[in-house]
Amino acid sequence: MRSFATVAIGVALATACLPAASGQPPPSGTGDQAAACMDCHAGSEKSKRGDIEIDPARYGASTHGAIGCTGCHMEGFSEYPHKATRQEAPDCTLCHGGDSSQPYDRARIESDVKQSIHARLLRRLEAGRSDPVFKCTNCHYPHYFLPVRKMASIEVAVRIGNETCMACHARPDELEGTDQERKGRAPRRQAVEEHRSVPAAGAVRFARVPQEYAWKQLASKHVWIPMWELHTKAARCVECHTPGKEETIHKILPSAQAQKDCVACHSRDSLLLHKLYRHIAKEEWDKGGIVNAIIFNNAYLIGATKFAWLDWLSVRLFGLALAAVFVHSAGRVVAKNRRR
Amino acid sequence: MNNQGLYLYPLWLRIWHWLNAVLFVALLITGASMHFAQPGAPQLDFRTARLVHNTAGILLTLFYLIFLGGNVFGKNGRFYKLEAGDWTPGLVRQLRHYLLGIFRGEPHPYPHSAERKFNPLQKLSYAAVMYIAFPALALTGWVLFFPERLPERINFMTGTGIPGTAVFALFHSAIGYVLSLFMALHIYLGTTGETPFTLFRAMLTGYYNGRHAAGHGAPAAAPPASVPSSRV
Numbered sequence: 001m002r003s004f005a006t007v008a009i010g011v012a013l014a015t016a017c018l019p020a021a022s023g024q025p026p027p028s029g030t031g032d033q034a035a036a037c038m039d040c041h042a043g044s045e046k047s048k049r050g051d052i053e054i055d056p057a058r059y060g061a062s063t064h065g066a067i068g069c070t071g072c073h074m075e076g077f078s079e080y081p082h083k084a085t086r087q088e089a090p091d092c093t094l095c096h097g098g099d100s101s102q103p104y105d106r107a108r109i110e111s112d113v114k115q116s117i118h119a120r121l122l123r124r125l126e127a128g129r130s131d132p133v134f135k136c137t138n139c140h141y142p143h144y145f146l147p148v149r150k151m152a153s154i155e156v157a158v159r160i161g162n163e164t165c166m167a168c169h170a171r172p173d174e175l176e177g178t179d180q181e182r183k184g185r186a187p188r189r190q191a192v193e194e195h196r197s198v199p200a201a202g203a204v205r206f207a208r209v210p211q212e213y214a215w216k217q218l219a220s221k222h223v224w225i226p227m228w229e230l231h232t233k234a235a236r237c238v239e240c241h242t243p244g245k246e247e248t249i250h251k252i253l254p255s256a257q258a259q260k261d262c263v264a265c266h267s268r269d270s271l272l273l274h275k276l277y278r279h280i281a282k283e284e285w286d287k288g289g290i291v292n293a294i295i296f297n298n299a300y301l302i303g304a305t306k307f308a309w310l311d312w313l314s315v316r317l318f319g320l321a322l323a324a325v326f327v328h329s330a331g332r333v334v335a336k337n338r339r340r
Numbered sequence: 341m342n343n344q345g346l347y348l349y350p351l352w353l354r355i356w357h358w359l360n361a362v363l364f365v366a367l368l369i370t371g372a373s374m375h376f377a378q379p380g381a382p383q384l385d386f387r388t389a390r391l392v393h394n395t396a397g398i399l400l401t402l403f404y405l406i407f408l409g410g411n412v413f414g415k416n417g418r419f420y421k422l423e424a425g426d427w428t429p430g431l432v433r434q435l436r437h438y439l440l441g442i443f444r445g446e447p448h449p450y451p452h453s454a455e456r457k458f459n460p461l462q463k464l465s466y467a468a469v470m471y472i473a474f475p476a477l478a479l480t481g482w483v484l485f486f487p488e489r490l491p492e493r494i495n496f497m498t499g500t501g502i503p504g505t506a507v508f509a510l511f512h513s514a515i516g517y518v519l520s521l522f523m524a525l526h527i528y529l530g531t532t533g534e535t536p537f538t539l540f541r542a543m544l545t546g547y548y549n550g551r552h553a554a555g556h557g558a559p560a561a562a563p564p565a566s567v568p569s570s571r572v
Contacts, residue, residue, distance in 0.1 A: 226390065230488045262386035267377045300487075300505035303377035303386075307510055311375075314517035321521055325528045328438075332532075335443035 037069040037077065058144045072142065092136035103279065104147065112250035139164050149279040154298045157276065161236035161249075169218055169237075224260070234299040235265065236276060245274045266303030270295065345542075345549030346452075354546060356403065363400045366392055368520050375513060394485065401478045407470070419457050420467045430460030442532065452548065469522055473515055480512035 042056050059065055070077065076084025096106045113119060118134040151157045222228050238249035240259035264271045272295060273285065280294045287293035289309045296305040349357075370393040373383040384392070411417035433449045438461075441449070450459035458466060483490065490504035533539035534550035542548040 227488060263377045263379050266386060267379060296503065296506065300503040300509055302374050302509070305506070306375070310510065310514055318521060321524055331443055339445050
């Protein structure tokens with residue numbers, strides 16, 4: 001539950017950082033307003049169209065649940081048919097730009113996204129345009145967004161993180177779940193394609209995702225990694241597709257530079273600690289005699305998760321045995337010489 | 341018996357023994373190099389290690405099944421059958437020999453013969469290794485071969501439980517440690533023959549040319565304390 005104070009601050013913040021559009025005051029979007037929109041958009045009788053349905057529960061639980069719909073869809077939606085479209089909705093950076101405060105260094109995220117392979121491919125595609133950007137909302141569905149540390153579990157974070165990429169790198173029909181569930185896994189390819197047709201500023205004119213990026217083909221691109229499905233359940237695409245142990249998951253590299261070294265994850269200083277698990281306090285890392293207990297709580301990962309006491313005991317027993325062998329053989333030599 | 345010594349180990353058995361040895365060492369090295377994987381460490385490449393470990397594990401299981409079949413259907417099982425007197429005085433006498441007698445140059449208490457290939461210590465430790473430890477190691481290894489089929493969490497006393505893989509990995513590595521320890525001692529005890537090389541040579545050529553107790557009253561000789569798998 002969010003307190004009224006948070007709601008008020010949220011809306012004030014949202015309103016403050018949004019540019020006052022075309023002179024009109026942006027409609028305040030809390031409570032009744034959201035309810036007014038949800039009348040049609042919660043998937044009621046009035047709207048059978050799956051692609052405009054928004055699950056009120058997931059929306060309410062999301063980061064922006066406290067901001068009303070009109071915090072982002074500022075004008076043109078108060079009556080139906082609407083006068084505005086989704087394209088006018090602001091990207092995340094509009095409200096969050098330049099803010100480097102932890103835990104999310106947003107300035108860093110923004111520059112990482114700009115340096116990512118997607119933005120670079122896009123720039124090439126869009127040569128001549130001033131600032132074509134691969135938008136945040138191409139990956140993040142704004143209505144259900146949650147940062148990793150607020151997700152229910154690491155498992156959920158992995159699933160949502162991977163679905164983020166799979167939304168484009170797989171054919172939608174190959175994803176599991178109902179239409180409504182699939183919709184939460186933004187952005188749908190259709191959204192990307194729609195962006196192409198809209199020559200608005202900042203619109204993503206992205207090439208149609210080629211078929212060979214479909215899920216199965218994607219699996220075939222990763223044959224060198226054993227048990228691919230097991231890996232995609234315990235690690236995210238961004239773990240491998242962003243640079244080494246850098247604490248970034250947004251600087252997606254050309255595939256030739258992706259992580260191929262198993263030991264990067266399968267070792268004590270696993271890169272997962274710097275990416276997937278980075279929000280978990282360092283005190284939790286080793287606990288109860290288990291190396292990397294935070295990973296261990298979710299998955300057993302050979303090389304990274306270990307029973308420290310077992311190694312301790314075994315190495316010492318082995319050392320003891322070798323010492324005994326040494327003493328024993330020395331004794332035999334001495335005794336033999338003496339007997340002569 | 342001929343002038344080369346007592347022919348103890350037929351060719352197939354020696355091949356079987358040394359293949360086992362090579363596979364076990366390969367498993368030990370690759371297992372350790374995955375367990376202690378570190379970037380930049382002088383280790384086997386992780387993928388190679390995994391491949392070798394899996395292959396060696398499968399082959400070793402196969403060899404073990406041959407051994408088991410031989411023991412159940414063949415005559416070899418009798419060497420492993422425990423008898424009255426194996427623990428006391430057998431084990432006690434054998435241990436006493438390694439701790440005391442060997443320094444005094446005393447003869448081995450259980451000299452080698454075609455009917456009794458193992459001394460009590462060998463019999464007990466080989467039986468434990470071949471009938472308990474190795475099967476457990478192989479079984480946990482095979483389970484770890486299919487991590488995606490394992491329960492995600494296994495609940496013991498704790499609330500959230502621990503990953504299914506971890507339970508088997510714990511036993512697998514613990515038994516692996518124990519067997520490596522066994523192997524180290526096994527190799528060392530292999531030097532306790534007439535000369536440090538007598539028993540190794542026997543395991544290579546098949547001929548045991550130390551002193552033995554084959555029928556006549558020759559002084560007792562050291563049974564090859566090595567090679568658990570040599571007696572099929």
